[in-house]
Amino acid sequence: MFKKISLSASFLLLLSGCGYQVMSDRDYLKQFVPIKGQAVTVVEKKGDISLRAKVFDSKSCNKIFKKNLIKKGIQPIQLSFENNGKDTYILRNSYIDAALVPTNRVAKKLHWNTSLICVPTAIVGLIFYWPLALVIVPSMAIGFSKSNKKINKNLKYNGLNTWGGDVEIPPYSKVSKYIFVDSSCQGFPFDVSVMCQESKELVTFSIR
Incomplete structure (x- = not known):
């Protein structure tokens, strides 16, 4: 027995x-912190603020998310902003020129x-x-x-919540957020903008 x-x-x-x-x-x-060398990295600097965008491939997707989201038509991208100035910048989903997949669906x-x-x-x-x-x-x-x-x-x-809510990038800080792009209706390149809270001007980056 x-x-x-x-x-x-x-x-x-x-x-x-x-x-x-x-x-x-x-x-x-x-668990969702990217590992160096497992994603295509795009870096762009505009004045005091810079953007590092990590575009994940299938291997890094499996490593970080435990599933290949790319095969499911979802392209994960990590947006990492570094603000080296005295102004505060705002990121919101409407400033991203891409078809975003809601995080609850992901x-x-x-x-x-x-x-x-x-x-x-x-x-x-x-x-x-x-x-x-x-x-x-x-x-x-x-x-x-x-x-x-x-x-x-x-x-x-x-x-980054697709139903709203601003993300602040305070002076002399680093802020990182994931976005998920619907690859069936959105390709590269596309633009990501942040707004300077003081001047209300948009700073635009291109992800290629």
């Missing part, structure tokens, strides 16, 4: 992917499919040893649900 339970447990864990880890919020937010693309994983595992578990399945499957479902919530939180924190 013990051998049967052990084999059943091993099999259920194998089916579940053995791989979900519910990370802390801090560790999960760190999050759904990154979510674990709980039903697709848990239902087959439950069926096989019930065949081999149902008491163990009743313990493991609910735990898996809770774990995947927590991971999906962390993805939502991550994109809300790191992404």
Whole structure:
């Protein structure tokens, strides 16, 4: 009996992917920090403010987001602004001349499919040893649900919200945000602008 339970447990864990880890919020937010050399970087400087845009390829997409968003028609780009002047600049989605994908839609693309994983595992578990399945499957479902919530939180924190809300770039600071471009209806180049809060003038950068 013990051998049967052990084999059943091993099999259920194998089916579940053995791989979900519910990370802390801090560790999960760190997960989206790009790694050098894994993205095409565009740098442009206009006066006191400069923009470094990282355009991700499939490899860096898989590394950072754990899924290839490019295959799903979404091009991730990290916009990193450095303000070396005394003026404050404003970034908003209407200043980006591109078809942006809402971060909540991107999050759904990154979510674990709980039903697709848990239902087959439950069926096989019930065949081999149902008491163990009743313990493991609910735990898996809770774990995947927590991971999906962390993805939502991550994109809300790191992404540029498409429903509004200004992003301030204060004097002598660095600000970084992710944008997600619909590659099916938007190509390169496109412009990204920021507004000087004091003069109300737009400073425009081109991403190629």
